[in-house]
Amino acid sequence: MLIEANALPDLPVRSVLPEVVSTLTREKAAVLVAPPGTGKTTLVPLALADSRLKVIVAEPRRVAARAAARRMAALIGEPVGGRVGYAVRGDRRVSKDTVVEVVTTGLLVRRLQHDPELAGVGAVMLDECHERHLDSDLALAFLVEVRAALRPELRLLATSATADSDRLAVVLGPAAGDPAPVLTAHARSYPVEVIWAPPPGPVTPPHGLRVDPRLLDHVAATTRRALAEGDGDVLVFLPGAREIETVAARLTGIDADVITLHGRQSGSAQDAALQAGPGRSGSAQDAALRAGARRRVVLATAIAESSLTVPGVRAVVDAGLSRVPRMDHSRGLGALATVPVSRASAEQRAGRAGREAPGRVYRCWSAVLHDRLPAQPEPEIAVADLTGFALNLAWWGHPGGTGLALPDPPPQGALAVATETLHDLGAIDAAGTITARGRALADAGLHPRLARALLDGAVLLGGGRAGARRAAEIVAVLDDTVSAGGDVVTLVRRARATNDPAFQSEVRRLTASLNSTETDSPSPEGAADRSAARSAAGVSGRAPSDPRERIPDDLAAGLVVGLAYPERVAKAREPGGNAYLMVGGTAAELAGGSSLMGAPWLAVAAADRAAGSRTARIRSAAPLDETTAREVAAAQLTDATEIGWIDGDVVARRVQRLGAITLSSVRITDPPAARLHDALVTGLRAEGLGLLTWTRTATELRNRLAFAHAALGEPWPDVTDAALLDSAPEWLPLGAARRRADLAKLDVASALRRLLPWSVAGRLDEIAPERLPVPSGSHVRVDYTDPAAPVLAVKVQEAFGWQDAPTLAGGRVPILLHLLSPAGRPVAVTRDLRSFWAQGYPQVRAEMRGRYPRHPWPEDPTSATPTRRANPRAR
Numbered sequence: 001m002l003i004e005a006n007a008l009p010d011l012p013v014r015s016v017l018p019e020v021v022s023t024l025t026r027e028k029a030a031v032l033v034a035p036p037g038t039g040k041t042t043l044v045p046l047a048l049a050d051s052r053l054k055v056i057v058a059e060p061r062r063v064a065a066r067a068a069a070r071r072m073a074a075l076i077g078e079p080v081g082g083r084v085g086y087a088v089r090g091d092r093r094v095s096k097d098t099v100v101e102v103v104t105t106g107l108l109v110r111r112l113q114h115d116p117e118l119a120g121v122g123a124v125m126l127d128e129c130h131e132r133h134l135d136s137d138l139a140l141a142f143l144v145e146v147r148a149a150l151r152p153e154l155r156l157l158a159t160s161a162t163a164d165s166d167r168l169a170v171v172l173g174p175a176a177g178d179p180a181p182v183l184t185a186h187a188r189s190y191p192v193e194v195i196w197a198p199p200p201g202p203v204t205p206p207h208g209l210r211v212d213p214r215l216l217d218h219v220a221a222t223t224r225r226a227l228a229e230g231d232g233d234v235l236v237f238l239p240g241a242r243e244i245e246t247v248a249a250r251l252t253g254i255d256a257d258v259i260t261l262h263g264r265q266s267g268s269a270q271d272a273a274l275q276a277g278p279g280r281s282g283s284a285q286d287a288a289l290r291a292g293a294r295r296r297v298v299l300a301t302a303i304a305e306s307s308l309t310v311p312g313v314r315a316v317v318d319a320g321l322s323r324v325p326r327m328d329h330s331r332g333l334g335a336l337a338t339v340p341v342s343r344a345s346a347e348q349r350a351g352r353a354g355r356e357a358p359g360r361v362y363r364c365w366s367a368v369l370h371d372r373l374p375a376q377p378e379p380e381i382a383v384a385d386l387t388g389f390a391l392n393l394a395w396w397g398h399p400g401g402t403g404l405a406l407p408d409p410p411p412q413g414a415l416a417v418a419t420e421t422l423h424d425l426g427a428i429d430a431a432g433t434i435t436a437r438g439r440a441l442a443d444a445g446l447h448p449r450l451a452r453a454l455l456d457g458a459v460l461l462g463g464g465r466a467g468a469r470r471a472a473e474i475v476a477v478l479d480d481t482v483s484a485g486g487d488v489v490t491l492v493r494r495a496r497a498t499n500d501p502a503f504q505s506e507v508r509r510l511t512a513s514l515n516s517t518e519t520d521s522p523s524p525e526g527a528a529d530r531s532a533a534r535s536a537a538g539v540s541g542r543a544p545s546d547p548r549e550r551i552p553d554d555l556a557a558g559l560v561v562g563l564a565y566p567e568r569v570a571k572a573r574e575p576g577g578n579a580y581l582m583v584g585g586t587a588a589e590l591a592g593g594s595s596l597m598g599a600p601w602l603a604v605a606a607a608d609r610a611a612g613s614r615t616a617r618i619r620s621a622a623p624l625d626e627t628t629a630r631e632v633a634a635a636q637l638t639d640a641t642e643i644g645w646i647d648g649d650v651v652a653r654r655v656q657r658l659g660a661i662t663l664s665s666v667r668i669t670d671p672p673a674a675r676l677h678d679a680l681v682t683g684l685r686a687e688g689l690g691l692l693t694w695t696r697t698a699t700e701l702r703n704r705l706a707f708a709h710a711a712l713g714e715p716w717p718d719v720t721d722a723a724l725l726d727s728a729p730e731w732l733p734l735g736a737a738r739r740r741a742d743l744a745k746l747d748v749a750s751a752l753r754r755l756l757p758w759s760v761a762g763r764l765d766e767i768a769p770e771r772l773p774v775p776s777g778s779h780v781r782v783d784y785t786d787p788a789a790p791v792l793a794v795k796v797q798e799a800f801g802w803q804d805a806p807t808l809a810g811g812r813v814p815i816l817l818h819l820l821s822p823a824g825r826p827v828a829v830t831r832d833l834r835s836f837w838a839q840g841y842p843q844v845r846a847e848m849r850g851r852y853p854r855h856p857w858p859e860d861p862t863s864a865t866p867t868r869r870a871n872p873r874a875r
Helices: 012-027 040-048 062-075 105-114 134-149 166-172 213-229 241-250 267-273 284-290 343-354 367-372 387-396 412-424 436-443 448-460 464-484 488-498 501-513 516-520 524-537 553-564 626-632 673-687 696-712 721-726 748-753 833-848
Strands: 029-033 054-059 084-088 091-093 100-104 121-126 155-160 182-184 192-196 233-237 257-261 296-300 313-318 321-328 333-340 359-363 569-572 579-582 587-590 601-608 615-624 637-646 649-658 661-667 771-773 779-783 791-795 816-820 826-830
Touching: 012 029, 012 040, 012 155, 012 182, 029 166, 040 054, 040 062, 040 100, 040 121, 040 155, 054 062, 054 105, 062 084, 062 091, 062 100, 100 105, 105 134, 105 387, 105 436, 121 134, 134 155, 134 166, 134 387, 155 166, 192 343, 213 233, 213 241, 213 313, 213 359, 233 343, 241 257, 241 296, 313 343, 333 601, 343 359, 387 412, 387 436, 387 448, 412 448, 436 448, 448 464, 448 553, 464 488, 464 501, 464 553, 488 553, 488 615, 553 601, 553 615, 553 626, 569 615, 569 626, 569 661, 579 601, 579 615, 587 601, 601 626, 615 626, 637 673, 649 673, 696 748, 816 833, 826 833
Parallel strands: 029 155, 029 182, 054 100, 054 121, 084 100, 121 155, 192 359, 233 296, 233 313, 257 296, 313 359, 587 615, 791 816
Antiparallel strands: 084 091, 321 333, 569 579, 569 601, 579 587, 601 615, 637 649, 649 661, 771 779, 779 791, 816 826
């Protein structure tokens, strides 16, 4: 232990420290459930540390890592970087004396990839596991495997601020069904009064990144209320930096300092928000200053939910929203979405008001709505882009995560999309094994797409230090552009001009991560490296041969964005408009008034699509020209001869496409006839037999054939729509047909006869005669519309003398007689004439003889003379 036990702050976790240490010594793994404010983040590592082996503490956020290290260093009376240090992306303060090192979970994952044994490390503490970030899940799974295969003596502690620890205990357990021990430190928090403060009027639910300004107005008003109704500082939870800026502007003139705390700030700005001002520690030394201390309003995102203590807070104002990653896997669009907070997160936020004294939480929603909130936040693995996650799995040697102790398995659809993306980037091979290029991408500490843009962009922007820096500047902006939005070129220029320390630090980190020999060397080997980079990028010789040649900023930004997201390269649908089509096939639109309006080509850095909408909204992009668009999306460039049924007719053309975007189309004047016929058949199958002209002769012939097939089966042909379409190439005489209109000119009746095998062709008139003779001497047409029941419609007088109805199909099928009145209206429908003459005819005779007196109505129709004429009129 780095500090005597009696010198530790009197925090709730202090009482369980001996149990934590003894359990880890004995079991090597455990779960510690400790709510925020119990001291788990700072006291447990100090208790686990000794002079021989290092303790690593992994935090999900950089600001929490720095704050934890600073607090532990203060407890032992040393500056950060001595026995307590930290390492986060772009910032590292450690020394040879460091025995407690606080890192981000992402950095821990990369460290494990390079050194799975964690040489010199005796214990690892994974803090805030309940937040379920991807890197946290990966680190946990990797460490479990390290303990099982390499370091059984490595002590592993997972901490959670919620009681939902069963899953963690099972993952950490030494064997299936044997969970790791769960230890609990109970919070000694002060009571927090819940004040329900919903907006006074209707508020539109959040959509994408948009939050109704009326809600932000209400949050600002509720913050003023919190200041007026109590003492101490006020902590306000908002979903993102943009909302923080908006609410800060609405709090102008309040008697308090407005402090902001979010992930896009520099480390120093974040650290300042966590420093206790005079009179805020609760110590006796500050008692005299407390009355005169200036109050603070801290506007924060979810990073203040756990891991961090914002000192002096007595009231929390909760907007009730959180910003989470969402991935539209079908279109490759990743974005942040604003969602209602979970009940568990709302409780964590409220607890911030009761850390040091009784407090209040103002929830900007109703109690009824609170009961409808989800109990827990969704794990990131269920909704996020898994490309980086999949790359880490491949690097670890477990493509797909099979065999790893992940708290939740990755969704297979999302994982398949991620794997395909990695394969396209050259990061993995066909077997899913990581390549050398994949390791280089993973080592950049970026999303694999951005890493690809950095590595290849540095070469394509001219190589050397200048190319590396320009690529690094653009990628540094892209890494934050999902939330920032706007024109990437403008964002890069603004970041350069303001000389933002966070931006400059990230540019230096990214530049250092590039292999300088690949960009600086003028040797043949260096040229080969540059050529390989262009090949891996999928582009063709775009880099200037003279390094002094400078690509303009707008094209440089478009080039790098396009390298990261080639499927989002987009072309304007019409000049000067705001509608675009992406290479991947997604329609997209710029917001009205965008500075990019009218650009013929764009490389889209960020876009989102509302549920149910066919069109994505472009949030951030850079302009391109067609040459650069072709180069960055070269893998999607195709030259094809297309002869097919397109948009309702046969089209023959030579087409060059960039994915879904048509670049050029030239009509082919002499396409092969066979290809044209295939296209016509395709069109016929797509749109149906209605494209043919069905004369009465053709229709009746088809009906007769349908009857013969229904009555006798094979070899009589099946002439249903499905059968005719399936066999169209066999019976349709396409000959000189070239387009849709030619189908309407075909002789369908003659074509149908081609379906008849020679063995039955001469028997059609016998099996299904077109007409039948009746007793009057007439030959009446048979109606085969219903193949199961052919109809012969004949006047009653013409059927006199018939004893039995005629049959078809060689006597197999009796015809259905429709017996008609002299006016041609059915008076009876029958297949049994004998029964009709005996039972039905007398009633028909009684009804009809008065109506049609000139027609014969004999008492005995079976012996009467049939006739088709009426009696002469009486003179």
